[in-house]
Amino acid sequence: MVREMGNNNNNNNNNEEKTNASTTTSAYSSPGSTPGVPLVGGYKNGHAKKKSLLSNCKCLGANDWTLEDGTFSPRVFCSLPSPPPVSxxxxxxxxxxxxxxxxxxxxxxxxxxxxxxxxxxxxxxxxxxxxxxxxxxxxxxxxxxxxxxxxxxxxxxxxxxxxxxxxxxxxxxxxxxxxxxxxxxxxxxxxxxxxxxxxxxxxxxxxxxxxxxxxxxxxxxxxxxxxxxxxxxxxxxxxxxxxxxxxxxxxxxxxxxxxxxxxxxxxxxxxxxxxxxxxxxxxxxxxxxxxxxxxxxxKLPEEDAIIAKASAPNSFRG
Known part of the structure; x- marks a missing residue:
């Protein structure tokens, strides 16, 4: 029983470490179809790559983004429904x-x-x-x-x-x-x-x-x-x-x-x-x-701008 509880504690600690590591640095980026509405994702320091972007996410109207497996674990908030279209x-x-x-x-x-x-x-x-x-x-x-x-x-x-x-x-x-x-x-x-x-x-x-x-x-x-x-x-x-x-x-x-x-x-x-x-x-x-x-x-190409913002220590949105 003690060994089993110890194993569970170790697993919980490992999960917390992974969660913390995956959200070390937070960067804000807005999808192309929703200017002014940021799509929030987390980047691990030193692991942002050119294609390490959110893709195929439909929240807040985001389109044409991709997620490179294993690079980072994004956090996306999609709780708000899209507003009805204006006639x-x-x-x-x-x-x-x-x-x-x-x-x-x-x-x-x-x-x-x-x-x-x-x-x-x-x-x-x-x-x-x-x-x-x-x-x-x-x-x-x-x-x-x-x-x-x-x-x-x-x-x-x-x-x-x-x-x-x-x-x-x-x-x-x-x-x-x-x-x-x-x-x-x-x-x-x-x-x-x-x-x-x-x-x-x-x-x-x-x-x-x-x-x-x-x-x-x-x-x-x-x-x-x-x-x-x-x-x-x-x-x-x-x-x-x-x-x-x-x-x-x-x-x-x-x-x-x-x-x-x-x-x-x-x-x-x-x-x-x-x-x-x-x-x-x-x-x-x-x-x-x-x-x-x-x-x-x-204007700066969008993917290059995202990488620059993710690596900049004084980024306005970083």
């Missing part, structure tokens, strides 16, 4: 509301700044648009993705992160929201002043270059935080909002820093001012496509 109508509705809020906030600030002879200041205009983007992403991002911009929608579709069949519906919602916000402001503010229309203060060449570059900057950041599962997705709203603020500080005095075709289109229709509007319809789309494409070229 296309709800997505389009959320996109309309989000774009309306953004257009109303950004354009209203520009009108008030003009009516008060610069009381809002450039920093105030930048903060207004940046904060609007942040709160809209936080409130509707989980429903529609909070594109708010035809250039963003087209770029996501080009990267195959968004279905092309939904592009016309999203852009239609964005355009209608922009027009509605512009005419609402026209009824509220008397006089309407310039109506918050973005027009170049210099030549159209300078305006095109600036709009291209700031749209490139915006989409580069958006692609990183929204499509790369290794990015800190929880901070996406702050990153994108800060980028909008930075771009307005850079290009606001020269072009109005549109970055968005509907930011210009709605106010232009309400104010009947179409000066150099082609710049604001073309440059943001080309710049966004460039930013999205360049990010996909420079």
């Amino acid at each position: 296309t109508a709800r997505k389009v509705g959320a996109e309309f509301v989000g774009t309306f809020i953004l257009m109303f906030a950004g354009t209203a600030t520009a009108i008030v700044n003009q009516k008060t002879e610069g009381a809002e200041t450039l920093i105030g205009c930048a903060a207004s648009s940046g904060l609007a983007v942040m709160i809209i992403i936080l409130s509707t991002g989980h429903i529609s993705g909070a594109h708010l911009n035809p250039a963003v929608t087209i770029s996501f579709a080009a990267l195959k992160h968004f279905p092309w069949k939904h592009v016309p519906m999203y852009i239609t919602a964005q355009v209608i929201a922009s027009i509605c916000a512009a005419f609402a402001l026209k009824e509220i503010f008397h006089p309407f002043m310039s109506g918050g229309v973005t027009v170049p203060s210099g030549g159209y060449g300078q305006a095109f270059a600036l709009e291209f570059i700031i749209s490139f900057n915006l989409m580069f950041v958006v692609t990183g935080v929204a499509t790369d599962t290794r990015a800190v997705g929880e901070l996406a709203a702050i990153a994108v909002g800060a980028t909008v603020m930075l771009n307005i500080l850079i290009a606001g005095p020269a072009t109005g820093a549109s970055m968005n075709p509907v930011r210009t289109l709605g106010p232009a229709i309400a104010a009947n001012n179409y000066k150099d509007i082609w710049v604001y319809l073309i440059a943001p789309i080309l710049g966004a496509l460039g930013g999205a494409g360049i990010y996909t070229l420079v």
Whole structure:
């Protein structure tokens, strides 16, 4: 009896040692189809290999992962059920509301700044648009993705992160929201002043270059935080909002820093001012496509990034 109890104790100790060894280092990695939702697995120090990844696990939408036998014992938490899918109508509705809020906030600030002879200041205009983007992403991002911009929608579709069949519906919602916000402001503010229309203060060449570059900057950041599962997705709203603020500080005095075709289109229709509007319809789309494409070229391959994070002593997620 004593020998049997001793054997049982030894077995229990061995099991505990194996369990502790298999969970020595914990690393966080997000599956490709669920940005911002980490899939938790354990790595043994010194045993992480290129294919030592979770695969064929369907929890939290994880796909295309594999487990190399004998390398480590993963711990996966799958207790939360997947949320029900959002209908296309709800997505389009959320996109309309989000774009309306953004257009109303950004354009209203520009009108008030003009009516008060610069009381809002450039920093105030930048903060207004940046904060609007942040709160809209936080409130509707989980429903529609909070594109708010035809250039963003087209770029996501080009990267195959968004279905092309939904592009016309999203852009239609964005355009209608922009027009509605512009005419609402026209009824509220008397006089309407310039109506918050973005027009170049210099030549159209300078305006095109600036709009291209700031749209490139915006989409580069958006692609990183929204499509790369290794990015800190929880901070996406702050990153994108800060980028909008930075771009307005850079290009606001020269072009109005549109970055968005509907930011210009709605106010232009309400104010009947179409000066150099082609710049604001073309440059943001080309710049966004460039930013999205360049990010996909420079980002670290996913498997290499996971190994780097597993071995880094100061890894943010490690």
